[in-house]
Amino acid sequence: MKYFPGLFITFEGIEGTGKSTHARRLYAFLEENGHPVLFTAEPGGTEVGDQIRSILLHPKTGGIDAITELFLFEASRREHVLHVIQPALQSGRIVLCVRFCDSTIAYQGYGRGLSIEMIRNLNRLATNDLVPDLTLLLDIDPEEGLRRSLHHTSPQELRFEEEFLKKKDVLCSIRNGFFKIVAEDPKRFQVISTVESKDVVFEKIKNYVLSMIQDKKRRNVP
Numbered sequence: 001m002k003y004f005p006g007l008f009i010t011f012e013g014i015e016g017t018g019k020s021t022h023a024r025r026l027y028a029f030l031e032e033n034g035h036p037v038l039f040t041a042e043p044g045g046t047e048v049g050d051q052i053r054s055i056l057l058h059p060k061t062g063g064i065d066a067i068t069e070l071f072l073f074e075a076s077r078r079e080h081v082l083h084v085i086q087p088a089l090q091s092g093r094i095v096l097c098v099r100f101c102d103s104t105i106a107y108q109g110y111g112r113g114l115s116i117e118m119i120r121n122l123n124r125l126a127t128n129d130l131v132p133d134l135t136l137l138l139d140i141d142p143e144e145g146l147r148r149s150l151h152h153t154s155p156q157e158l159r160f161e162e163e164f165l166k167k168k169d170v171l172c173s174i175r176n177g178f179f180k181i182v183a184e185d186p187k188r189f190q191v192i193s194t195v196e197s198k199d200v201v202f203e204k205i206k207n208y209v210l211s212m213i214q215d216k217k218r219r220n221v222p
């Protein structure tokens with residue numbers, strides 16, 4: 001794994017857990033407090049990635065092959081890492097990214113049944129072995145998550161929600177998949193239930209991140 005001077009924080013979890021809400025709020029908080037910070041999200045984050053995103057999330061794409069879907073996510077990720085995430089980390093920024101490699105393991109691996117090992121290899125290839133410093137796994141009951149998500153997602157990006165409305169068991173497997181990923185690498189994760197109010201949840205997130213920033217500063221002092 002390469003060393004980058006910045007800090008890489010990812011937000012993971014199933015639909016409607018509050019990833020975008022809290023990542024945006026954290027972005028605003030860090031910026032107000034003078035930290036160099038970048039907000040981004042997958043799939044997307046580059047010209048090519050945004051086009052891939054519209055294919056992946058548009059309902060008219062329908063039920064594409066699982067490996068085709070995997071390649072599209074990884075293609076978007078490679079562009080994102082090379083042109084956005086790595087340069088920002090190299091210049092010392094805090095990068096907040098909604099969804100990253102763990103989503104692919106959870107959705108295409110535990111959700112679609114593709115080989116976890118194969119996905120890990122493709123993730124490594126796509127990212128040049130980049131691993132987040134901290135991953136916030138936000139968690140909610142799948143029914144509640146879908147309810148929240150259907151409420152705010154644009155009709156052009158509802159492909160996964162529409163599928164999970166019909167196949168709730170797949171969404172449950174994905175949620176359990178995230179917990180298995182955490183169990184294999186517990187130090188990288190903070191699991192946070194978003195059942196509580198947004199303010200209570202955000203306070204927890206803010207405290208984890210501020211302590212991580214302090215740790216990193218301490219380590220950088222010779």
Ligand SMILES: Nc1ncnc2c1ncn2[C@@H]1O[C@H](COP(=O)(O)OP(=O)(O)OP(=O)(O)O)[C@@H](O)[C@H]1O
Binds near residue numbers: 016018196
């Ligand atoms: N405690 C909470 N934390 C976060 N969001 C909450 C909370 N309570 C209610 N919400 C609402 O739930 C919704 C979460 O949407 P958000 O887009 O942040 O989730 P997401 O995880 O990014 O979902 P998606 O994967 O569908 O993009 C928002 O409408 C938000 O206002």
Ligand SMILES: [Mg+2]
Binds near residue numbers: 019020021098
């Ligand atoms: Mg979102």
